[in-house]
Amino acid sequence: MTPAGEPGDDGVPHGSVWWTALGAGTLLMAYGVYGLLGQLAPEQRPRWLLWFLGGLAVHDLVVVPAVLVAGLLVRRAVPAAVRAPVQTGLLASAVLAVVSIPVLTGYGRASQPGNASVLPFDYVPNLLGVLALVWALTAVAAVAAVLRARRARAR
Amino acid sequence: MSTAGGPSRDAGGRPARTHVLRRVAALVAAPPRVGPLREGAFPSRLHDERPAAWLGISLGVTFAVCFATGLLSDLIQHPQAWFAWTPRPAWLYRVSQGTHVLTGLAAVPLLLVKLWVVYPRLWQWPPLRGVVHLTERLTIAPLVAGALFLLATGVMNIGYWYAWGFGFVEGHYWAAWITIGALVVHVGAKAGVVGRVLRGRARDARDGAQGNGLSRRGLVAGAWLASGLVVLTVAGETVPFLRRLAVLAPRDMRAGPQGFPVNKTAAGADVAETAVDPGWRLRVEGAVDQVLTFTIDDLRARSLTEATLTIACVEGWSSTQRWRGVPVLELVAEAGGAPDASVRVESLQTFGPYRATTLNPAFATDPDTLLALDVDGEPLHLDHGFPVRLIAPNNPGVLQTKWVEKVVVL
Numbered sequence: 001m002t003p004a005g006e007p008g009d010d011g012v013p014h015g016s017v018w019w020t021a022l023g024a025g026t027l028l029m030a031y032g033v034y035g036l037l038g039q040l041a042p043e044q045r046p047r048w049l050l051w052f053l054g055g056l057a058v059h060d061l062v063v064v065p066a067v068l069v070a071g072l073l074v075r076r077a078v079p080a081a082v083r084a085p086v087q088t089g090l091l092a093s094a095v096l097a098v099v100s101i102p103v104l105t106g107y108g109r110a111s112q113p114g115n116a117s118v119l120p121f122d123y124v125p126n127l128l129g130v131l132a133l134v135w136a137l138t139a140v141a142a143v144a145a146v147l148r149a150r151r152a153r154a155r
Numbered sequence: 156m157s158t159a160g161g162p163s164r165d166a167g168g169r170p171a172r173t174h175v176l177r178r179v180a181a182l183v184a185a186p187p188r189v190g191p192l193r194e195g196a197f198p199s200r201l202h203d204e205r206p207a208a209w210l211g212i213s214l215g216v217t218f219a220v221c222f223a224t225g226l227l228s229d230l231i232q233h234p235q236a237w238f239a240w241t242p243r244p245a246w247l248y249r250v251s252q253g254t255h256v257l258t259g260l261a262a263v264p265l266l267l268v269k270l271w272v273v274y275p276r277l278w279q280w281p282p283l284r285g286v287v288h289l290t291e292r293l294t295i296a297p298l299v300a301g302a303l304f305l306l307a308t309g310v311m312n313i314g315y316w317y318a319w320g321f322g323f324v325e326g327h328y329w330a331a332w333i334t335i336g337a338l339v340v341h342v343g344a345k346a347g348v349v350g351r352v353l354r355g356r357a358r359d360a361r362d363g364a365q366g367n368g369l370s371r372r373g374l375v376a377g378a379w380l381a382s383g384l385v386v387l388t389v390a391g392e393t394v395p396f397l398r399r400l401a402v403l404a405p406r407d408m409r410a411g412p413q414g415f416p417v418n419k420t421a422a423g424a425d426v427a428e429t430a431v432d433p434g435w436r437l438r439v440e441g442a443v444d445q446v447l448t449f450t451i452d453d454l455r456a457r458s459l460t461e462a463t464l465t466i467a468c469v470e471g472w473s474s475t476q477r478w479r480g481v482p483v484l485e486l487v488a489e490a491g492g493a494p495d496a497s498v499r500v501e502s503l504q505t506f507g508p509y510r511a512t513t514l515n516p517a518f519a520t521d522p523d524t525l526l527a528l529d530v531d532g533e534p535l536h537l538d539h540g541f542p543v544r545l546i547a548p549n550n551p552g553v554l555q556t557k558w559v560e561k562v563v564v565l
Contacts, residue, residue: 012284013291014287015347018346020343021340021343021344025294025338025340027336029294029333030336032334032335035332036325036326036333039329040322044321048321048330051319052300052330053300055300056300067271068197068274080367083367083368084368087369087377088373088377091264091268092380092381095381098267099385099403100403102315103405107314107316108315108316111317112315112418113420114420114422117415118406118416119314119315120410121404126402129402134384
Protein backbone atom coordinates (compact mmCIF):
# COMPACT_ATOMS: atom_id res chain seq x y z
CA MET A 1 0.00 0.00 0.00
CA THR A 2 2.90 2.34 0.64
CA PRO A 3 4.85 3.21 -2.45
CA ALA A 4 8.43 2.39 -1.64
CA GLY A 5 10.87 5.22 -1.34
CA GLU A 6 8.64 8.01 -0.17
CA PRO A 7 9.56 9.50 3.18
CA GLY A 8 6.88 9.84 5.79
CA ASP A 9 4.16 8.11 3.83
CA ASP A 10 1.49 6.77 6.11
CA GLY A 11 -0.96 5.99 3.36
CA VAL A 12 -4.17 8.00 3.42
CA PRO A 13 -4.70 9.77 6.76
CA HIS A 14 -7.41 8.29 8.97
CA GLY A 15 -8.57 8.06 12.55
CA SER A 16 -9.85 10.50 15.14
CA VAL A 17 -6.54 12.38 15.53
CA TRP A 18 -6.55 13.18 11.82
CA TRP A 19 -10.17 14.31 11.67
CA THR A 20 -9.80 16.45 14.81
CA ALA A 21 -6.62 18.04 13.47
CA LEU A 22 -8.27 18.63 10.09
CA GLY A 23 -11.22 20.37 11.74
CA ALA A 24 -9.16 22.51 14.11
CA GLY A 25 -6.53 23.37 11.49
CA THR A 26 -9.15 24.35 8.92
CA LEU A 27 -10.76 26.71 11.45
CA LEU A 28 -7.37 28.33 12.16
CA MET A 29 -6.64 28.72 8.44
CA ALA A 30 -10.09 30.21 7.85
CA TYR A 31 -9.49 32.70 10.68
CA GLY A 32 -6.20 33.67 9.02
CA VAL A 33 -7.83 34.27 5.64
CA TYR A 34 -10.68 36.19 7.27
CA GLY A 35 -8.24 38.42 9.17
CA LEU A 36 -6.12 38.96 6.12
CA LEU A 37 -9.08 40.07 4.02
CA GLY A 38 -10.17 42.36 6.82
CA GLN A 39 -6.83 44.06 7.36
CA LEU A 40 -5.01 44.11 4.03
CA ALA A 41 -6.05 46.95 1.75
CA PRO A 42 -7.57 45.61 -1.52
CA GLU A 43 -4.58 46.71 -3.60
CA GLN A 44 -2.21 44.86 -1.23
CA ARG A 45 -4.00 41.49 -1.48
CA PRO A 46 -2.63 40.42 -4.88
CA ARG A 47 0.88 41.37 -3.75
CA TRP A 48 0.52 39.29 -0.59
CA LEU A 49 -0.72 36.35 -2.67
CA LEU A 50 2.15 36.79 -5.11
CA TRP A 51 4.69 36.51 -2.27
CA PHE A 52 2.80 33.66 -0.62
CA LEU A 53 2.51 31.49 -3.73
CA GLY A 54 5.60 32.88 -5.45
CA GLY A 55 7.83 31.66 -2.65
CA LEU A 56 6.32 28.19 -2.96
CA ALA A 57 6.77 28.14 -6.74
CA VAL A 58 10.34 29.41 -6.66
CA HIS A 59 11.25 26.95 -3.92
CA ASP A 60 9.65 23.88 -5.49
CA LEU A 61 10.50 24.57 -9.12
CA VAL A 62 13.87 26.36 -8.89
CA VAL A 63 15.57 26.03 -5.50
CA VAL A 64 15.11 22.31 -4.84
CA PRO A 65 15.91 21.22 -8.41
CA ALA A 66 19.06 23.34 -8.23
CA VAL A 67 20.03 21.72 -4.92
CA LEU A 68 19.37 18.26 -6.38
CA VAL A 69 21.65 19.03 -9.33
CA ALA A 70 24.29 20.36 -6.94
CA GLY A 71 23.94 17.14 -4.94
CA LEU A 72 24.58 15.09 -8.08
CA LEU A 73 27.67 17.16 -8.88
CA VAL A 74 28.99 16.66 -5.34
CA ARG A 75 28.41 12.91 -5.71
CA ARG A 76 30.45 12.87 -8.90
CA ALA A 77 33.21 15.27 -7.87
CA VAL A 78 33.85 14.54 -4.19
CA PRO A 79 35.47 11.27 -3.06
CA ALA A 80 33.20 9.17 -0.85
CA ALA A 81 35.58 9.34 2.12
CA VAL A 82 35.20 13.11 2.52
CA ARG A 83 31.73 13.53 1.03
CA ALA A 84 29.84 13.83 4.33
CA PRO A 85 31.90 16.74 5.72
CA VAL A 86 31.83 18.50 2.34
CA GLN A 87 28.04 18.14 2.15
CA THR A 88 27.71 19.54 5.67
CA GLY A 89 30.03 22.44 4.82
CA LEU A 90 28.01 23.21 1.70
CA LEU A 91 24.74 23.06 3.62
CA ALA A 92 25.98 25.45 6.31
CA SER A 93 27.50 27.82 3.74
CA ALA A 94 24.34 27.93 1.63
CA VAL A 95 22.12 28.60 4.65
CA LEU A 96 24.41 31.36 5.98
CA ALA A 97 24.44 32.99 2.54
CA VAL A 98 20.66 32.77 2.13
CA VAL A 99 19.79 34.33 5.49
CA SER A 100 22.39 37.05 4.82
CA ILE A 101 20.82 38.19 1.53
CA PRO A 102 19.07 41.19 3.16
CA VAL A 103 22.21 42.45 4.91
CA LEU A 104 24.45 41.68 1.91
CA THR A 105 22.27 43.58 -0.55
CA GLY A 106 21.86 46.37 1.99
CA TYR A 107 18.47 47.60 0.79
CA GLY A 108 17.65 48.26 4.44
CA ARG A 109 20.06 51.21 4.48
CA ALA A 110 18.01 52.92 1.78
CA SER A 111 14.80 52.55 3.78
CA GLN A 112 16.44 54.29 6.76
CA PRO A 113 18.32 57.27 5.30
CA GLY A 114 20.71 59.05 7.63
CA ASN A 115 20.65 56.18 10.13
CA ALA A 116 24.14 54.68 10.34
CA SER A 117 23.04 52.26 13.08
CA VAL A 118 21.04 50.19 10.55
CA LEU A 119 23.21 47.42 9.00
CA PRO A 120 26.36 48.81 10.65
CA PHE A 121 28.80 46.14 9.45
CA ASP A 122 30.65 45.34 6.25
CA TYR A 123 28.72 42.17 5.58
CA VAL A 124 30.63 40.80 2.58
CA PRO A 125 33.95 40.40 4.43
CA ASN A 126 32.08 39.26 7.54
CA LEU A 127 30.27 36.51 5.64
CA LEU A 128 33.51 35.48 3.92
CA GLY A 129 35.15 35.27 7.33
CA VAL A 130 32.39 33.04 8.70
CA LEU A 131 32.56 30.86 5.59
CA ALA A 132 36.34 30.58 5.95
CA LEU A 133 35.78 29.29 9.45
CA VAL A 134 33.13 26.83 8.23
CA TRP A 135 35.54 25.48 5.60
CA ALA A 136 38.44 25.30 8.02
CA LEU A 137 36.27 23.10 10.24
CA THR A 138 35.16 21.15 7.17
CA ALA A 139 38.81 20.53 6.25
CA VAL A 140 39.56 19.28 9.76
CA ALA A 141 36.53 16.96 9.64
CA ALA A 142 37.56 15.72 6.17
CA VAL A 143 41.12 14.92 7.31
CA ALA A 144 39.72 13.12 10.34
CA ALA A 145 37.38 11.11 8.08
CA VAL A 146 40.25 10.09 5.77
CA LEU A 147 42.42 9.02 8.74
CA ARG A 148 39.53 7.05 10.20
CA ALA A 149 38.94 5.29 6.88
CA ARG A 150 42.66 4.42 6.57
CA ARG A 151 42.84 3.04 10.06
CA ALA A 152 39.74 0.94 9.43
CA ARG A 153 41.29 -0.44 6.25
CA ALA A 154 44.60 -1.21 8.00
CA ARG A 155 42.81 -3.35 10.56
CA MET B 156 -21.32 11.81 -27.88
CA SER B 157 -23.19 13.24 -30.86
CA THR B 158 -21.72 12.67 -34.27
CA ALA B 159 -24.05 15.08 -36.06
CA GLY B 160 -22.72 18.23 -37.68
CA GLY B 161 -19.13 18.81 -36.70
CA PRO B 162 -17.03 20.39 -39.42
CA SER B 163 -13.87 18.46 -38.67
CA ARG B 164 -14.08 14.72 -39.11
CA ASP B 165 -11.28 12.22 -39.34
CA ALA B 166 -11.13 9.36 -41.79
CA GLY B 167 -13.35 7.20 -39.61
CA GLY B 168 -16.05 9.83 -39.73
CA ARG B 169 -16.08 10.62 -36.01
CA PRO B 170 -15.41 14.12 -34.66
CA ALA B 171 -11.75 14.78 -33.88
CA ARG B 172 -12.93 16.12 -30.52
CA THR B 173 -13.69 12.61 -29.30
CA HIS B 174 -10.16 11.52 -30.05
CA VAL B 175 -8.70 14.42 -28.13
CA LEU B 176 -10.95 13.77 -25.16
CA ARG B 177 -10.11 10.10 -25.20
CA ARG B 178 -6.45 10.85 -25.35
CA VAL B 179 -6.77 13.26 -22.41
CA ALA B 180 -8.74 10.67 -20.47
CA ALA B 181 -6.09 8.06 -21.21
CA LEU B 182 -3.36 10.46 -20.10
CA VAL B 183 -5.18 11.18 -16.83
CA ALA B 184 -5.78 7.48 -16.21
CA ALA B 185 -2.20 6.47 -16.93
CA PRO B 186 0.06 9.45 -17.39
CA PRO B 187 3.56 8.79 -18.61
CA ARG B 188 5.95 8.64 -15.66
CA VAL B 189 8.63 11.01 -16.83
CA GLY B 190 11.11 13.34 -15.12
CA PRO B 191 10.47 13.56 -11.37
CA LEU B 192 7.50 11.18 -11.75
CA ARG B 193 9.79 8.33 -12.75
CA GLU B 194 10.20 5.53 -10.28
CA GLY B 195 13.55 6.01 -8.59
CA ALA B 196 13.85 9.62 -9.73
CA PHE B 197 15.19 10.54 -6.27
CA PRO B 198 17.81 7.92 -5.47
CA SER B 199 19.34 9.38 -2.28
CA ARG B 200 18.77 7.37 0.89
CA LEU B 201 18.25 10.69 2.69
CA HIS B 202 14.71 11.08 1.32
CA ASP B 203 13.60 9.00 4.27
CA GLU B 204 10.95 9.18 6.97
CA ARG B 205 13.49 9.26 9.81
CA PRO B 206 15.12 12.61 8.96
CA ALA B 207 11.67 13.84 7.84
CA ALA B 208 10.24 13.04 11.29
CA TRP B 209 13.14 14.47 13.30
CA LEU B 210 13.25 17.67 11.26
CA GLY B 211 9.45 17.79 11.45
CA ILE B 212 9.58 17.66 15.25
CA SER B 213 12.24 20.39 15.27
CA LEU B 214 10.12 22.57 13.00
CA GLY B 215 7.00 21.91 15.05
CA VAL B 216 8.80 23.19 18.13
CA THR B 217 10.37 26.23 16.43
CA PHE B 218 7.13 27.26 14.72
CA ALA B 219 5.14 26.84 17.94
CA VAL B 220 7.66 29.03 19.80
CA CYS B 221 7.59 31.65 17.02
CA PHE B 222 3.78 31.63 16.95
CA ALA B 223 3.43 32.04 20.72
CA THR B 224 6.03 34.80 21.02
CA GLY B 225 4.64 36.50 17.90
CA LEU B 226 1.08 36.51 19.29
CA LEU B 227 2.39 37.89 22.58
CA SER B 228 4.22 40.73 20.83
CA ASP B 229 1.13 41.54 18.79
CA LEU B 230 -1.10 41.54 21.89
CA ILE B 231 1.28 43.90 23.69
CA GLN B 232 1.16 46.32 20.78
CA HIS B 233 -2.58 45.98 20.15
CA PRO B 234 -3.99 45.57 23.66
CA GLN B 235 -7.35 43.80 24.05
CA ALA B 236 -9.88 44.18 26.84
CA TRP B 237 -8.88 40.79 28.26
CA PHE B 238 -5.12 41.31 28.08
CA ALA B 239 -3.00 43.81 30.01
CA TRP B 240 0.79 43.79 29.63
CA THR B 241 2.86 44.45 32.72
CA PRO B 242 6.12 46.31 33.31
CA ARG B 243 7.52 43.42 35.40
CA PRO B 244 9.57 41.34 35.00
CA ALA B 245 11.47 44.00 33.08
CA TRP B 246 13.40 41.48 30.93
CA LEU B 247 10.42 39.56 29.61
CA TYR B 248 9.75 41.31 26.30
CA ARG B 249 13.44 41.42 25.47
CA VAL B 250 13.68 37.67 25.95
CA SER B 251 10.43 36.79 24.22
CA GLN B 252 11.06 38.93 21.15
CA GLY B 253 14.71 37.90 20.93
CA THR B 254 13.47 34.32 21.07
CA HIS B 255 10.95 35.01 18.30
CA VAL B 256 13.58 36.34 15.91
CA LEU B 257 16.34 33.87 16.75
CA THR B 258 13.99 30.88 16.64
CA GLY B 259 12.74 32.00 13.25
CA LEU B 260 16.33 32.22 12.01
CA ALA B 261 17.06 28.77 13.44
CA ALA B 262 14.06 27.39 11.55
CA VAL B 263 15.47 28.42 8.14
CA PRO B 264 17.88 25.48 7.67
CA LEU B 265 15.45 23.09 9.37
CA LEU B 266 12.74 24.03 6.88
CA LEU B 267 14.96 23.97 3.80
CA VAL B 268 16.47 20.58 4.65
CA LYS B 269 13.09 19.12 5.62
CA LEU B 270 11.51 20.25 2.34
CA TRP B 271 14.42 18.74 0.43
CA VAL B 272 13.99 15.44 2.29
CA VAL B 273 10.27 15.17 1.51
CA TYR B 274 10.47 16.70 -1.97
CA PRO B 275 9.82 13.34 -3.69
CA ARG B 276 6.36 13.38 -2.13
CA LEU B 277 5.49 16.36 -4.31
CA TRP B 278 5.80 13.92 -7.24
CA GLN B 279 4.32 10.90 -5.44
CA TRP B 280 2.65 8.17 -7.43
CA PRO B 281 -0.27 7.87 -7.85
CA PRO B 282 -0.79 11.61 -7.35
CA LEU B 283 -4.29 11.18 -5.91
CA ARG B 284 -5.82 8.37 -3.95
CA GLY B 285 -9.27 9.68 -3.20
CA VAL B 286 -10.86 12.65 -1.47
CA VAL B 287 -9.09 12.34 1.90
CA HIS B 288 -5.71 12.04 0.23
CA LEU B 289 -6.53 15.05 -1.95
CA THR B 290 -7.55 17.04 1.16
CA GLU B 291 -4.30 16.21 2.91
CA ARG B 292 -2.24 17.10 -0.14
CA LEU B 293 -4.11 20.40 -0.58
CA THR B 294 -3.26 21.49 2.98
CA ILE B 295 0.44 20.98 2.23
CA ALA B 296 0.36 24.01 -0.10
CA PRO B 297 -0.54 26.59 2.61
CA LEU B 298 1.83 24.82 5.00
CA VAL B 299 4.89 25.04 2.76
CA ALA B 300 3.97 28.38 1.22
CA GLY B 301 3.20 29.84 4.65
CA ALA B 302 6.36 28.55 6.31
CA LEU B 303 8.54 29.89 3.49
CA PHE B 304 6.61 33.17 3.51
CA LEU B 305 6.95 33.69 7.27
CA LEU B 306 10.68 33.01 7.35
CA ALA B 307 11.41 35.05 4.20
CA THR B 308 9.39 38.10 5.28
CA GLY B 309 10.76 37.84 8.82
CA VAL B 310 14.39 37.68 7.72
CA MET B 311 13.83 40.58 5.31
CA ASN B 312 12.04 42.63 7.95
CA ILE B 313 14.84 42.42 10.51
CA GLY B 314 17.10 43.63 7.66
CA TYR B 315 14.76 46.63 7.10
CA TRP B 316 14.10 45.51 3.52
CA TYR B 317 10.42 46.20 2.85
CA ALA B 318 10.11 44.95 -0.72
CA TRP B 319 6.67 43.35 -0.56
CA GLY B 320 4.22 46.16 -1.23
CA PHE B 321 2.00 45.18 1.69
CA GLY B 322 2.06 45.93 5.40
CA PHE B 323 4.52 43.59 7.14
CA VAL B 324 2.64 43.42 10.43
CA GLU B 325 -0.71 42.38 8.89
CA GLY B 326 0.82 40.21 6.18
CA HIS B 327 3.12 38.31 8.55
CA TYR B 328 0.58 38.03 11.39
CA TRP B 329 -2.29 36.56 9.36
CA ALA B 330 0.02 34.30 7.37
CA ALA B 331 1.04 32.86 10.74
CA TRP B 332 -2.55 31.84 11.53
CA ILE B 333 -2.88 30.20 8.11
CA THR B 334 0.45 28.40 8.51
CA ILE B 335 -0.26 27.20 12.03
CA GLY B 336 -3.66 25.92 10.91
CA ALA B 337 -2.04 23.97 8.09
CA LEU B 338 0.59 22.74 10.55
CA VAL B 339 -2.09 21.39 12.90
CA VAL B 340 -3.61 19.45 9.99
CA HIS B 341 -0.16 18.18 9.03
CA VAL B 342 0.63 17.02 12.57
CA GLY B 343 -2.66 15.12 12.56
CA ALA B 344 -1.79 13.49 9.25
CA LYS B 345 1.78 12.59 10.25
CA ALA B 346 1.35 11.63 13.91
CA GLY B 347 1.50 7.97 12.90
CA VAL B 348 4.79 8.31 11.00
CA VAL B 349 6.41 10.35 13.76
CA GLY B 350 5.30 7.86 16.42
CA ARG B 351 6.69 5.01 14.34
CA VAL B 352 10.06 6.76 13.97
CA LEU B 353 10.24 7.66 17.67
CA ARG B 354 9.55 4.04 18.62
CA GLY B 355 12.41 2.94 16.37
CA ARG B 356 10.12 1.23 13.89
CA ALA B 357 10.75 3.31 10.83
CA ARG B 358 10.06 1.60 7.53
CA ASP B 359 13.21 0.72 5.67
CA ALA B 360 11.69 1.58 2.34
CA ARG B 361 14.90 3.02 1.02
CA ASP B 362 17.52 0.60 2.23
CA GLY B 363 19.79 -0.20 -0.63
CA ALA B 364 19.36 3.32 -1.99
CA GLN B 365 22.45 5.38 -2.70
CA GLY B 366 24.65 5.98 0.28
CA ASN B 367 28.26 6.93 0.85
CA GLY B 368 27.70 10.53 1.76
CA LEU B 369 25.91 12.03 4.70
CA SER B 370 24.06 9.55 6.84
CA ARG B 371 20.45 10.20 7.84
CA ARG B 372 21.61 11.24 11.31
CA GLY B 373 24.37 13.30 9.76
CA LEU B 374 21.81 15.22 7.70
CA VAL B 375 19.67 16.09 10.75
CA ALA B 376 22.81 17.02 12.71
CA GLY B 377 23.98 19.16 9.77
CA ALA B 378 20.67 21.04 9.73
CA TRP B 379 20.91 21.64 13.48
CA LEU B 380 24.52 22.75 13.10
CA ALA B 381 23.52 25.24 10.39
CA SER B 382 20.77 26.53 12.73
CA GLY B 383 23.35 27.00 15.45
CA LEU B 384 25.70 28.92 13.15
CA VAL B 385 22.94 31.23 11.93
CA VAL B 386 21.86 31.94 15.51
CA LEU B 387 25.44 32.46 16.76
CA THR B 388 26.21 35.02 14.06
CA VAL B 389 23.12 37.11 14.93
CA ALA B 390 22.23 36.50 18.61
CA GLY B 391 24.78 39.03 19.88
CA GLU B 392 22.49 41.87 18.78
CA THR B 393 20.47 41.08 21.92
CA VAL B 394 22.64 38.69 24.02
CA PRO B 395 25.51 40.83 25.39
CA PHE B 396 28.10 38.07 25.89
CA LEU B 397 27.70 36.98 22.24
CA ARG B 398 28.02 40.52 20.91
CA ARG B 399 31.43 40.03 19.27
CA LEU B 400 30.16 37.01 17.31
CA ALA B 401 27.20 38.87 15.80
CA VAL B 402 29.00 39.66 12.56
CA LEU B 403 25.95 38.99 10.36
CA ALA B 404 23.41 40.76 12.59
CA PRO B 405 21.49 43.70 11.13
CA ARG B 406 22.24 45.62 14.33
CA ASP B 407 25.05 46.11 16.79
CA MET B 408 23.72 46.89 20.26
CA ARG B 409 26.50 49.47 20.65
CA ALA B 410 26.38 51.10 17.20
CA GLY B 411 24.58 54.41 16.97
CA PRO B 412 24.59 57.86 18.52
CA GLN B 413 25.51 57.63 22.24
CA GLY B 414 26.43 53.98 21.71
CA PHE B 415 23.09 52.34 20.88
CA PRO B 416 20.89 51.91 17.80
CA VAL B 417 18.21 54.19 16.42
CA ASN B 418 15.10 52.95 14.63
CA LYS B 419 13.62 56.22 13.47
CA THR B 420 15.73 59.33 13.06
CA ALA B 421 14.45 62.80 13.89
CA ALA B 422 14.67 63.67 10.18
CA GLY B 423 12.72 60.53 9.27
CA ALA B 424 10.01 61.45 11.77
CA ASP B 425 10.03 65.06 10.50
CA VAL B 426 10.70 66.50 13.96
CA ALA B 427 14.28 67.73 13.41
CA GLU B 428 13.10 71.35 13.75
CA THR B 429 10.21 71.11 16.21
CA ALA B 430 12.27 69.05 18.68
CA VAL B 431 14.93 71.78 19.04
CA ASP B 432 12.48 74.69 19.00
CA PRO B 433 13.13 76.82 22.13
CA GLY B 434 9.35 77.16 22.43
CA TRP B 435 9.05 73.43 23.22
CA ARG B 436 6.97 72.70 26.31
CA LEU B 437 5.88 69.47 27.95
CA ARG B 438 2.13 69.61 28.67
CA VAL B 439 0.34 67.41 31.19
CA GLU B 440 -3.39 67.49 30.45
CA GLY B 441 -6.54 65.39 30.16
CA ALA B 442 -8.40 64.17 33.27
CA VAL B 443 -6.44 66.42 35.64
CA ASP B 444 -7.22 69.18 38.16
CA GLN B 445 -4.84 71.58 36.50
CA VAL B 446 -2.94 71.49 33.22
CA LEU B 447 0.83 71.69 33.76
CA THR B 448 3.47 72.94 31.34
CA PHE B 449 7.22 72.56 31.73
CA THR B 450 10.17 74.00 29.90
CA ILE B 451 13.26 71.87 29.57
CA ASP B 452 14.86 73.91 32.39
CA ASP B 453 11.83 73.33 34.64
CA LEU B 454 12.30 69.59 34.16
CA ARG B 455 16.04 69.72 34.75
CA ALA B 456 15.55 71.71 37.94
CA ARG B 457 13.67 68.77 39.48
CA SER B 458 15.28 65.93 41.33
CA LEU B 459 15.46 63.31 38.59
CA THR B 460 15.10 59.56 38.90
CA GLU B 461 17.69 57.13 37.51
CA ALA B 462 16.95 53.67 36.17
CA THR B 463 18.75 51.04 34.09
CA LEU B 464 16.30 50.08 31.36
CA THR B 465 16.37 48.19 28.07
CA ILE B 466 15.15 49.15 24.66
CA ALA B 467 13.97 45.86 23.17
CA CYS B 468 12.97 46.19 19.56
CA VAL B 469 10.39 44.05 17.74
CA GLU B 470 13.14 43.31 15.21
CA GLY B 471 14.99 41.37 17.90
CA TRP B 472 17.85 43.63 18.97
CA SER B 473 18.11 45.16 22.41
CA SER B 474 20.34 47.55 24.29
CA THR B 475 20.47 48.56 27.94
CA GLN B 476 21.33 52.05 29.18
CA ARG B 477 21.29 54.15 32.33
CA TRP B 478 18.45 56.67 31.97
CA ARG B 479 17.58 59.79 34.01
CA GLY B 480 14.25 61.57 33.92
CA VAL B 481 10.92 62.35 35.50
CA PRO B 482 8.65 59.45 36.54
CA VAL B 483 5.29 59.66 34.77
CA LEU B 484 3.53 58.94 38.08
CA GLU B 485 4.97 62.16 39.61
CA LEU B 486 3.58 64.28 36.77
CA VAL B 487 0.16 62.63 37.02
CA ALA B 488 0.08 63.19 40.80
CA GLU B 489 1.17 66.85 40.53
CA ALA B 490 -1.53 67.56 37.94
CA GLY B 491 -4.12 65.91 40.19
CA GLY B 492 -4.88 62.96 37.94
CA ALA B 493 -6.25 59.72 39.36
CA PRO B 494 -3.37 57.52 40.58
CA ASP B 495 -4.70 54.48 38.71
CA ALA B 496 -5.40 56.24 35.42
CA SER B 497 -4.10 55.18 32.04
CA VAL B 498 -1.84 57.75 30.41
CA ARG B 499 -1.28 58.56 26.76
CA VAL B 500 2.17 59.84 25.85
CA GLU B 501 2.25 61.80 22.57
CA SER B 502 5.13 62.74 20.32
CA LEU B 503 5.85 65.84 18.27
CA GLN B 504 5.61 63.45 15.33
CA THR B 505 2.52 64.30 13.31
CA PHE B 506 2.23 60.97 11.48
CA GLY B 507 3.03 57.28 11.80
CA PRO B 508 1.54 54.44 13.84
CA TYR B 509 3.93 54.98 16.75
CA ARG B 510 3.43 58.71 17.38
CA ALA B 511 1.65 57.97 20.67
CA THR B 512 1.66 55.26 23.32
CA THR B 513 -1.00 54.47 25.89
CA LEU B 514 0.40 53.31 29.22
CA ASN B 515 -1.98 51.09 31.14
CA PRO B 516 -2.21 51.77 34.93
CA ALA B 517 0.49 49.20 35.73
CA PHE B 518 2.95 51.01 33.46
CA ALA B 519 1.81 54.52 34.42
CA THR B 520 2.39 53.80 38.12
CA ASP B 521 5.71 51.95 37.79
CA PRO B 522 8.36 54.15 39.42
CA ASP B 523 10.79 53.35 36.56
CA THR B 524 8.45 54.56 33.81
CA LEU B 525 10.30 57.74 32.94
CA LEU B 526 10.16 60.71 30.66
CA ALA B 527 13.91 60.60 30.16
CA LEU B 528 16.10 63.67 29.57
CA ASP B 529 19.50 61.98 29.83
CA VAL B 530 21.07 58.71 28.83
CA ASP B 531 24.39 57.50 30.26
CA GLY B 532 24.98 60.94 31.77
CA GLU B 533 24.38 63.02 28.63
CA PRO B 534 21.33 64.82 27.27
CA LEU B 535 19.51 62.63 24.73
CA HIS B 536 20.75 62.76 21.16
CA LEU B 537 18.16 64.22 18.78
CA ASP B 538 17.72 60.80 17.14
CA HIS B 539 17.10 59.21 20.55
CA GLY B 540 14.19 61.55 21.26
CA PHE B 541 15.55 64.91 22.49
CA PRO B 542 14.32 66.75 24.46
CA VAL B 543 12.33 64.03 26.24
CA ARG B 544 11.44 60.41 25.49
CA LEU B 545 9.42 57.73 27.17
CA ILE B 546 11.35 54.79 28.58
CA ALA B 547 9.53 52.11 30.55
CA PRO B 548 10.53 48.62 31.68
CA ASN B 549 9.34 45.69 29.54
CA ASN B 550 7.87 48.04 26.93
CA PRO B 551 8.47 47.16 23.23
CA GLY B 552 10.90 49.57 21.57
CA VAL B 553 8.34 50.95 19.13
CA LEU B 554 6.21 52.04 22.10
CA GLN B 555 9.06 53.95 23.81
CA THR B 556 7.76 57.19 22.29
CA LYS B 557 10.40 59.78 21.38
CA TRP B 558 10.22 63.61 21.14
CA VAL B 559 7.42 63.72 23.71
CA GLU B 560 5.33 66.88 23.96
CA LYS B 561 2.18 65.76 25.73
CA VAL B 562 1.14 63.55 28.63
CA VAL B 563 -2.62 63.00 28.56
CA VAL B 564 -4.20 61.49 31.67
CA LEU B 565 -7.13 59.34 30.54
